[in-house]
Amino acid sequence: MSVGGSEMDKAERTMNNLDKAAILLMSMGEKDAAEVLKQMGPKEVQRVGAAMSQLSSVTQDTVSGVLTQFMNECGAQSGLGIGAEGYIRNMLNEALGEERARGFLDRILMGAGTGGINSLKWMDPRSVADVIRLEHPQIQAVVLSYLEPDQSASILANFPEKVRLEIMMRIATLESVQPEALKELNMVLEKQFSGKGSNPSTTIGGTKTAAEIMNHLDGAQEQELMGAIKDVDEDLGTQIQDLMFVFDNLRDVDDRGIQSLLREVSSEVLILALKGADDFLKEKIFNNMSKRAAELLRDDLEAKGPVRIVEVEAAQKEILVVARRMADAGEIQLGGGSEAMI
Template sequence: MSEELASSPHEVAVLLLSLGEKGAAQVFKHLSPREVRQISQSMANMPPMKRDEVQNVMNHFFHEYRYEVGIAGGTRSYLEKSLKIAMGDKDAKNLMDSIYGEENTSSLEMMKWMEPSAVAELIVDEHPQLQAVVLTYLEPGQAALVLQRLPERCHEDLLTRIAKLKELHPSIVQELNVIFDDSVGLISTSQNTSVSGLKQVADIMNRMNESSVSHMLEHFKEQDSELADRIEQQMFVFEHFSRLDEDTIRKIVEEIPQNTLSLALKGASDPISGKFINTMTRREAKYLQDDMDSLGSVRSSQVQQARQEILNTARTLSQNGQIELNLSDEDEMIE
């Protein structure tokens, strides 16, 4: 979502209500859990609107609004159908329960819809193991943002704890109940819950800049080289683009502005730059090379930011099922 839209969930809610359930669901698919919650809350609380009110909102998104429209407020049925199409039954139910005050939504599920700053504030003074449990259960993007808001001196320890988590014991769940009883809600379980802490750490680190990743991997290698290797195998970093097939690279390139790609490939190894260039026509490759040459000297931070944008694009395409980022163990990097 753009910064402009993020500042006005009400306007986005009006737009989605005018699109119908299927149209709204398609938009929901491209939003983060936090954005979905913000907009859904606005839709749920929206009273019936007059035609001119709707038109004023529409004019904000379009240069000209040609049809007269009147819409009813967001009904529970409308929201539920839209969210189920976009998110699936389970996540849609959890969000609906949190909006309409149902009592059977667990604390950990509820936290998926909270602002990262609010989650960080909630757990900052708790035991590191409980913090690790929460970070393991959140979506990787949200977990990374929560981690950023916790004291930096704790990051190495927290990631180590997360990496070693394989299941959630009922006794830990009970401790979470004590913590979140008044502020979020109760969790109920009598069985161990399986979690993939190792993959969560890899996904969190995938969202860090390269210098932070290098620092963290160095820490893991010093503490437990085997664990470090397993984390690295789960990660997808910029160097791994050289191991993807050309069809996958082509789909990624289609989503990236050329100026971003030019900046990202500045100083890249031949295997990486070659992968991207091989997906282009001769003319496109020449334009790319000319762009790179015209950049001259650039700051390392600019290159890292451009590479991070491309990585984020690749991960989004992967999450949406448009590409696969799985790297074969047999396809080793050649130095």
């Protein structure tokens, strides 16, 4: 069945999977679309909802093409739900690479038996902090390891400095969680547990998780907590710091990625952020702008008087949040490094 011809093909090439998901949901009835959305996490719902709200002037050929692609892909699968774990594992390995896919798969498969923790994803950080405030620090560490790093960082900010240190130390040294521990955790959070005792232990936490959470703390909290961690265990602190993505690491992002990032950042924020950058990074930014825009930015930087360090750090954090969001969406590839921001 031919649908749409060259115009539809061109439209499909310019659409990403999020746009296609939005079109598919908009093509369903409200009840069916709601049932699909119930199966998604909070971030997925927000992203798909935003994409749906931005749809405009979608041709019938494009809609037909998306529906046809969806039906073809569904038809190519046999026995949906049979051997689902193997299918998901292979799909994620292909898309993300084996190492990254392993941790992601653990979270997906873990989700079927962690209703209590999953419910926390939909709560605001202060409310989650209140829920787990009186729990043992090990339970708090497991919860924050399971949630998204940005949410965990916001939750952590609601605890006193001493408590933040203990939780982060436990997150960094956490390796796996036994089924019985998950069962106890969900009894605490939801008074029920749907997992099976035969499940293997789940990989969770570790220095990478700790680094991701640290990346989302504000500048003052990040430096304070890193200093406290190094006071207790300097090697562990260094390991966490080596895995963190900081503003100076933007030098490792390729030119195309820098250009994409600059389109998402306001000039006011960029000027503040570059006040704390070295000459190498400044030149990298200038070289990825038009000659006129680079000249204007240089002039604005020179004209900008002294600014507080906290303002510079806040601007750099804002750009890093955008960079991580774009990396998560596959729009840019972040570099890595171990240089701490000064």
